[in-house]
Amino acid sequence: MQEILGLYANIGNITWQMVIMWVIGAVLIWLGIVKKMEPTLLVPMGFGAILVNLPLSGAVTQGTEVGALDLLFQSGISNELFLLLLFIGIGAMCDFTPLLANPKMMLFGAAAQFGIFFTISLASLLRFSIQDAACIGIIGAADGPTSIFVGNYYGTRYIGAIIVAAYSYMALVPIIQPPVIRLITTKKERMIRMPYCASRVSRRAKIIFPIIVTVIAGIIAPKSVSLIGFLMFGNLVRECGVLDSLSDTAQNVLSNLVTLLLGLTVASQMRAEDFLSLQTLMIIGLGLVAFIFDTVGGILFAKLMNLFTPHNKVNPMIGAAGISAFPMSARVINQMAMDEDPTNIILMQAVGANVSGQIASVLAGGMILSLIAR
């Protein structure tokens, strides 16, 4: 009898903090399955959050016994392996043709990184260290792997909250951006038409583009070269035309495999003792600020451009597509333009700004790594 009761002794180790983490895990799974918000990441993360918060969970390190998820974290995230592999997949998925056809869209990608830097300042005012503030601000990159990369570089203890915020807000772009856009643009501005010249781009240009981006970004922001290099390598594999099989693997099998492991592994950082704190709530709030001010930065920059080019105005909503959440943001912007005028289609311009956000967010990460010491 004593032995049978002993089997259930671990129940006594359950704490209320663990129960809250189970609820958070269940909410993440629910958001992924029912609301279809980034399910590839939120479902494994939600499950992982429950897994690591079981009493004496063997999935995480207990005393001298190394847990499987901690081992995966050390061998996949601490050394950046998963993230770089994921970047190859993302690069292989990106089609930069709309950007090459209309290079000035790149400016919106740059402007829409404003929220990152605004949030770093705000977080530093809230007494976070400059390194932690940088990790929080990078949530505004709207790019999960970049957020993890920067968070991991500075070894922040808030990595779990930062990743949850980054991926949740990426999925919430269709809810976050429209009210912000409506608040700072007029109906007349939202109805501005942007004629699209479907200028085609040669295959050679598309092949050379990723190499040039890597070289330029590598020279100017050398710390970002592994991020941008792997992203552009993936794109080169896609565009070269002789590695279709590798491109297909990178876009599907590799990305899926890494995402699967990434979600579970990241959850190892969601232990109740680290996750349940006032700072986590502040990080969730600051992440939202970062996304909002990214949107504001992009739109205000577009409005500024319109002051100088009154005869060739851009629809300021395009500026909001400069965030890295691809292709969600481009779709949202196009839908908003069509809501105002069903014949006004600005999808290709929005896609151009959106893919430029992919490059700019990685550059922003590189800039932060260069400017803020570990």
Next chain:
Amino acid sequence: MNTFLFSLKVMGIGLIGIFSVTVVLIIAMVILTRLFPVSAEKQDEESK
């Protein structure tokens, strides 16, 4: 307060840095599409 002031410096330099790289990339893209237009590629393919 020092951290905040430093963060403002990071904001200034960071944004200028991103825009400067962006301008260089735009120039590179314009040169690239001029050097390798679609028409030249078609001619090459036809001559083969």
